[in-house]
Amino acid sequence: MILAMTGSNPAILNEITAIVGPAYVATGAEAARWSQDWPGLTQWSPLAVVRPATTGEVAAVVRLANARRVPIVPVSGNTNLVKGTVADSALMLSLDRMSAIREIRAEARVAVVEAGVILATLHAAAAEQDLIFPLSFGARGSAMVGGVLSTNAGGSNVLRYGTTRDLCLGLEVVTPTGDVMNLMSALHKNNSGYDLRHLMIGAEGTLGIITAAVLKLFPRPKAYATAMVAVPSVGVALRLLNRLQDETGGAVEAFEYMPRSFLAALLQRFPQMRPPFEKAHDVNVLVELGARAPRDVTPDAAGAVPICAHLEAVLAGFYDEGLILDAVVAQSEAQRAEIWARREASAQILRVRKPVVENDIAVATDRMEELIARIESVSKALDPNIENTGVAHLGDGNLHYVGWPSREDPALCRAVQEAVEREVIALGGSFSAEHGIGLSKLPAMAEHKDPAALAMMRAIKAAVDPNGIMNPGKLIPDQ
Amino acid sequence: MILAMTGSNPAILNEITAIVGPAYVATGAEAARWSQDWPGLTQWSPLAVVRPATTGEVAAVVRLANARRVPIVPVSGNTNLVKGTVADSALMLSLDRMSAIREIRAEARVAVVEAGVILATLHAAAAEQDLIFPLSFGARGSAMVGGVLSTNAGGSNVLRYGTTRDLCLGLEVVTPTGDVMNLMSALHKNNSGYDLRHLMIGAEGTLGIITAAVLKLFPRPKAYATAMVAVPSVGVALRLLNRLQDETGGAVEAFEYMPRSFLAALLQRFPQMRPPFEKAHDVNVLVELGARAPRDVTPDAAGAVPICAHLEAVLAGFYDEGLILDAVVAQSEAQRAEIWARREASAQILRVRKPVVENDIAVATDRMEELIARIESVSKALDPNIENTGVAHLGDGNLHYVGWPSREDPALCRAVQEAVEREVIALGGSFSAEHGIGLSKLPAMAEHKDPAALAMMRAIKAAVDPNGIMNPGKLIPDQ
Known part of the structure; x- marks a missing residue:
């Protein structure tokens, strides 16, 4: 569901300008850098891009948008690969100005950071204390903590340190009704109600806006x-x-x-x-x-x-x-x-040649060999001249499959994609390992996600975001 | 909110008997072993105890109870310490007959188990493969997987292996409307929508009944x-x-x-x-x-x-x-x-002497010394002759505080409890580290939990369990 824009838009932009200041509301050409995804495959026209400086400003903007029923698409580094920040006619809320590392407590091995901190900046700050924040991947120079958390990013070190959710102890979230939820603990044990931190991590901005986090640090391997x-x-x-x-x-x-x-x-x-x-x-x-x-x-x-x-x-x-x-x-x-x-050049190789079928999939490690064989078989059945390649985080069972079909044919691409997904599901795997759902994988969610889980996701979304303003249309397929 | 029982009770017991068989519906004296908590401090009178043998039977019982608006209290090992299974006039649903270890995949280092598997039984099964399930605590001989997950149990090895939620890859859950939600993956990366697994873990049975799980195993230390x-x-x-x-x-x-x-x-x-x-x-x-x-x-x-x-x-x-x-x-x-x-005798020592004030609390490790000093100070201010003791999982910042006041005085006990909690909160800690909330810690939830988090918990509970039948009155304080 994409909310319809109403005639009140100019009015809301004036009100938002009053909150964040005129320098931090971009429209038209000024909004260009937020108006397409990182691979340049998808463009959109946001109503405006607003860049608050504080959690209080984020909350004020969200309250206003919620009252006016204006959709909000949160964005930080905008390196998403599944059309998670497409924002036609929506207000984009960029966290890039909230870039403070509030505190590094070396003894307790935690960093307290805002959502706009770039991953590589956090790496550098931890290194100064002879510590590491172990999550890393190709886009570390532009990806920001807010997006990393909202998509539960993975990468190459998951087999030793876990995914983003395993590295997060606390969160600060602005809810879809504009309240500030403070879950900023640095605790390893805290059984006080539903784990809303894990609900927000990986929710792709559909349940609120992550504004800050307490992250785990580790001793640097010597x-x-x-x-x-x-x-x-x-x-x-x-x-x-x-x-x-x-x-x-x-x-x-x-x-x-x-x-x-x-x-x-x-x-x-x-x-x-x-x-x-x-x-x-x-x-x-x-x-x-x-x-x-x-x-x-x-x-x-x-x-x-x-x-x-x-x-x-x-x-x-x-x-x-x-x-x-x-x-x-x-x-x-x-x-x-x-x-x-060699490994890190993959993004510059796999996405360049067209036509292309891509899939970010996972199976248990002991089923990876079988999966690769089955992909070869089902894709060749559809296109005997398809070239299959990819890279895999083999230690955690995550394959980035890439197929180059022999001809430009959207129906063929879709057929290969779906055939690969069916094999993954048959082997007990996931059709989305680390990139998330966004808009790109809504068809797979509709087809393969457990129906009771989908029903519960819809019920939670409606309860937490009653006006449906937070990143509408993403993650959960329409019924 | 405790739902009122209606005249339809005998009818529902007949229907339930038709589902699970007459040998597995206990009432009156037969229900005695489920009618009090482990320390023997609290007694209750359940409507009946029903003991289904399969996930299908659990779902059928829940559908019936939901249709009749009869409250359900799930129970497995019943070793909870915070009155989490108090069940006056409710249907207790015991998972004890669902005790199969469905599969141990040594190569992938996972165990697929039902909710009624006793923790020590899982330990023994893992040991046969030279593996461990690292979670352990005093009650391991009677605690069962379902309760361990529902309370996100902790114990002495959390600093190396994490709490229960860190050890769980997949879940099978019967929802409050009686649907079976299959999240039984064995994957280390799976970004396909809200993480409902983590929402169910630690929910103390208020959002559904965990019937099975995929758990991580580890190499046995040599x-x-x-x-x-x-x-x-x-x-x-x-x-x-x-x-x-x-x-x-x-x-x-x-x-x-x-x-x-x-x-x-x-x-x-x-x-x-x-x-x-x-x-x-x-x-x-x-x-x-x-x-x-x-x-x-x-x-x-x-x-x-x-x-x-x-x-x-x-x-x-x-x-x-x-x-x-x-x-x-x-x-x-x-x-x-x-x-x-010496360490494991703690349960037989700390709870025996009366009057007693107990608290299961957590702070970051670098604040534990300060917390212990402050507890000594505030408790002595209320009762100069109080004796303070306890044990702590020091490596993860979890203190099991015990105070023995010098006189039998419920108001004094409450005052000490609340004073301790205030110091924990002031040091950025949690008023409930690993035992959970149940009924015992509802006052602390009402006073100390972030209001936006409480509001979101209530919204989620109402959305997922619209008739409020699942373990009503626990975990979330009334407004």
């Missing part, structure tokens, strides 16, 4: 051991993951899958990059261990860092069993950066 | 290092915790505080127990490290297990700095059991 490894199959890759976890007591920070097709596309797009191995292999994995304990970090008499020696020993064992085809262990920070650069 | 340590202050204890975490890379499994007063009461009640030290100390801590990596477990040439040597080295360093008054490291499994037995 050394990393990073390698590219080629193995005979995805199944063997998972055996390697489990072996590494067992041998190190759970020190695996990242375990990223790159198929031969991905590396070929990478080298075609960036000819200056070096291939990881002389010979191309089907199944390539980026492995990274992180060591925190001094005894895993302190070099031995020969100058070897124990965590690196450990990784090499596990790889040597697999090699002796004939389970490794090739491996390169980073010997310097520059080599580590080169290994990561 | 060796433990356990010690009792006496230190000069709670602040020093926290420095020791942080040092141990830094030195071991986060291997602390438990860090439990026992004050002198607790150990004195323990030895008075159980004279056959040995005191931990020759001399009594004010601040005593149970420390346990768990090692998973082979190199922390494999004995060296001299027969020493590295994780134990590690603990002894950290303790020796603190001793050299004058920060340890006394320490005993367990040299055998029997000595480890003796150390834990």
